[in-house]
Amino acid sequence: MISTVHPEDKPALIAAIEDAIERRGPYAHQYRVRRTDGSYYWIEANGRVDAGPDGRAVSFPGVLLDIQERRRTETALRASEEFNRRILASSADCIKVFDLDGRLESMSEGGLSLMEVDDFTSIRGAYWPDFWQGDEKAKVVGAIDKARRGSTGRFRGFATTMKGSPRWWDVLVTPINDAEGRPEKLLSVSRDVTTMIEAEASLRETTRRLDAILNNTREAVFLMDHKQHCVYANAAAEKLTGYRFSELEGRPLHDVVHHKKPDGSHYLIEECPIDRAFPERAQMSDEELFVAPDGSFYPVAFTASPLVDDEGNPIGTVLEARDITEEKARDDELQEQTRTLETLNRTGAAIAAELDLERMVQTVTDAGVDLTGAQFGAFFYSMLHEASESFKLYTLSGANRAQFERFGMPRATPVFKPTFDGDGAVRSDDILVDPRYGKNAPHFGMPKGHLPVRSYLAVPVTSRSGKVIGGLLFGHSEPGIFNERHEKLMLGVAGQAAIAFDNANLYREAQLEIEQRRKAEEQQTLLINELNHRVKNTLAIVQSLAQQTFKTEVPTDVARGAFGARLNALAAAHDLLTRRNWEKASLSEIILSSVAATAGAASGRITCEGPDVILLPQTAVSLAMAIHELSTNAIKYGALSNDTGAVTVVWQISSGQGQPRILLEWKEVGGPPVAPPARKGFGARMIERGLAADLSGEVALDFAPTGLRCFIDAPLPEA
């Protein structure tokens, strides 16, 4: 029998038999036996060793059982249990088995590791709720209760590991039922969710912060998806656009707030710089005009940034936007202020340096137009034209002179008078409805075709002396153009202009005075030279007179008397010419003056008659000297030497052929009989040759016995 036993099982079988013999009792042993076909099969030998009275084994009653099938089932079962154990071991969760009171019976390998248990025996049989602290304990007790009653207990709780590491656990407690379906044990699966809990907390914190930022920032923030459809808009975005997020959601933002241009034309999304950020994957910042729900426009500053995934692919756009209406207004205001200051500065510098009145006033007028935004401006002098009673236009800006002059100049009407009276600025938003306007004939307002003025601003330009120099007038065809600021600016400019006027006038006066002084000096030099010349000529004449008077054949006392008389005559002629500025003298004046100087009281007996004839100074001197000689002769020897004689001097102009001639006759009557002189002296020489030469004519002396006569026939002097 032993020979068919599997060689591996033989030693054990023999040992079992020997053991049984030794013990004298039942035995059981399993081993493999070879069949006749060579295969082995499991049998179990159950028997008993019966001993004789001597204690020796005498028999082996027993049975052999074929246990092939049983052995196979047991092997399968063992394999299944092993598998289950491995499943448990492979789980990362902490899997535990408790009795129904919650006392720990076993724990999976993963569980030991998670809970950081070095020695399971130290916690075997421990009451599970004791592993938890505070409020968590109650959750555990509750879950145990639930499972004990056949349902599933679940909770999330916090507990430390055996080594004190903090952990969050997601715990599931289920009953393990017996064959009758009643809970026999409890199974707990605890999963470590610490990382998840922390991530959730972190996410919550991030979300809370983002919400805090997005809901409190005054910057409008929009989020657009890859189709540029709005998927988010914060509170500021709703406030900016005037739309609720629900009205924007899922729609292209461009279509809602950016669909048209100020000219009303459609704004293609392809042209829109905001939407370019997405396809071009680049951040865009600029200013645009958004459309309000009522269709009006408002300016915004925006930044559009592409939103990309981890691989850098664009998946949407973040748009920040801000209403910059006020900023723009402030910027505009600032620019306006800057421009104003620059203009003022430039104007001030220009007119301070400008001494040319016209250029200065032009600069001021141009600056006024620039500063007030007027369409045209003008400066009028305050002095009135006597005939038209209108103010005089001086400079214009923004219009040409013809446009003004066609309609005549402003007059002292209620609109204009305050300006030219220096009563401060006149400003009207619409002069057409101004109570001061349209009160005067003939136009009762602006003449037809006048430059169209609605807005009107005028300021006086008043000199330091208080005199109103003129007025700066500005106009615009739109009403409401000029404000208080413009008025103040122009009053300032007018002040500068007044100073410049005063300066320019002072300068002009100074220049004029310098020029006058220069001319006076030139004149003086000329006069001194001329005086020198005349004095020398006169001295030459006096010297010549002396030379001709003091001749050896003439007694000295006679000559002295004649010389004195001749000097007197010369002086009288000079007196007369001096009174006439050495320009010209009339014939009758020369004769009368010479006669008066020579004849004294007897001059009343000399009568003159003839038309007025003008003589050059030199001719006048020659004539005066000739008359002196004639008069002297008449007093000494002729008609004036007695008490009854008389002299007539008659002349006339003959206007025959050629140049007119003067015919003059000196005629003495009533004197003693006349005889020709024995010797011709200076007098005859002066009369017959000197005067003749000077007049370029003929002079004849006729010593007629009835009285001396002197004839002059000469071309009428061209004076």
Add this chain to the structure above:
Amino acid sequence: MTKQASALILEDEPIVAFALEDMLFELGFEEVRLATTLEAAFDYLEARAPDVAVLDVNIRGQRSYGFAEKLSGSGVPFLFATGYGDAEHPEALRATPTLTKPYNQDELKAVLATLTDPQ
């Protein structure tokens, strides 16, 4: 002096002219012609050239320089007698001897001597 028999005076002031005429006679001139206008002076020159001429510069508002140049061209020696003491003659006439009015006979004689007897 006797060689200079003929003199021409251009002087628009008759009183002065007569005095000059007397001086020239005193100095031995046999003929003295007196012109009080430029026109007359040209006429006299045209008729007959004098041996010497005495010219006032300002003749009724006109300068006698034109006539002076005519004299130069005709080879007639001449001098100026003028009241304009420091007046400058034109370039061509700058060297012309010039008497400043008033002058006396001795001064006239000295200047005439330089005309006829150049050094």
